[in-house]
Amino acid sequence: LLTELLSVRQPGTRVAGVEVVSIKRCGEGIASTADRMTLDLTYAENPHGVPARLLLKTMLASPRAPAEMFATEVRFYDEIRPTIEVETPACFGTGFDPDSGQFGLLLEDLAERGARFADATQVVSVDEVRSLLQQLARLHAAFWESPRFDGDLAWVATPHAGGMSALLGPIGHDLIADQLARHPFKVDLLAPLGVGFEELWATLVDARSVLDLAPVTLLHGDTHVGNTYLLPEGGGLLDWQLQVRGCWAHDVVYLLSTALDTEQRRAHGRRLVADYVGELGRLGVATPPDADEAWEWCRRAVVWGLVVGWLICPPANYGMDITVANIERMVAAVGDLDALAAVAEGPPR
DSSP states (O other): OHHHHHHHHSTTOEEEEEEEEEEEOTTSSSOSSOEEEEEEEEEEEOTTOOOSEEEEEEOSSSOSSOHHHHHHHHHIIIIIGGGOOOOOOOEEEEEEOTTTOOEEEEEEOGGGGTOBOOOTTSOOOHHHHHHHHHHHHHHHHHTTTOGGGGTTTTTSOOSSSSHHHHHHHHHHHHHHHHHHHHOHHHHHHTGGGTOOHHHHHHHHHHHHHHHTTSOEEEEOSOOOGGGEEEETTEEEEOOOTTOEEEETHHHHHHHHHHHSOHHHHHHHHHHHHHHHHHHHHHTTOSSOOOHHHHHHHHHHHTHHHHIIIIISSOHHHHOHHHHHHHHHHHHHHHHHTTHHHHHHHOSOO
16 A cells, blocks of 8 residues: 555655654644654655655544544645645645545655644744744735636635534534533633623624635645644744635634744744745735735735634543643733724725
């Protein structure tokens, strides 16, 4: 199987043996939807110099998440990853079975480059967040209002249709309501906002319509800090299962709100957004938003990260500490940015 997967991209590669070094299962605080196996391979033939150690991202049992998520990530690594200059894992082979929803990604082991994997319970510096925003700017600039969304990238989901959007549209409200009923601590964490779930959901629906008026680009789609990694020379992006096309602010404000503690975000958030906008201009975006307009778009985009990002997420996926930390940070961000009022005002003027 490994020979079959690897030889598509690296013809002539033949695997002679494999050793499973370690296994990390979803629900162990590492990831919420897939398992990860570290493999040491020996090769009978390796003309392209594929690394001996690889990471296999897959499901070791029947998939516990919608197949659309896995199909999206496989297509990202097959069709988009080879064309972009963004720090994200190198991929050596992919597979997806639409009948079962099972998938596999053979990725570089980022530990070999000294990567650190942060979460919302850890300290991430302002400079590290700035480096992650630079990667987002590279991604966004490369697809800013791209005509490819009417061509070879027409398959990429929007916030309204395709991929996980098609599934969450009809059932998202009920899934989150069920989570709140099962886990009352989430309701308690919302108390500082002074509003309940129904008002947040209504704001999210309105926000989608407002954000439709912003320039469209390719988004990572799920940029909480746990989907990033930090290298000595900067940051990178992991887990492309919720990739969509839409408003750039979705990615930017979700990263800011989960990667920085609340006081850091309050002190440095606007400057970091301004730096991101400046990076867009340096990368060739002809008419990026100015810093003030960019901040206003972030105010309108922040609700998603709370409602769909973390209220919907079962605590077992990442553990209580990480779940609580993310909800607390997102609640603070939604409140600080007065997001409900911003969405009610419509698009920035």
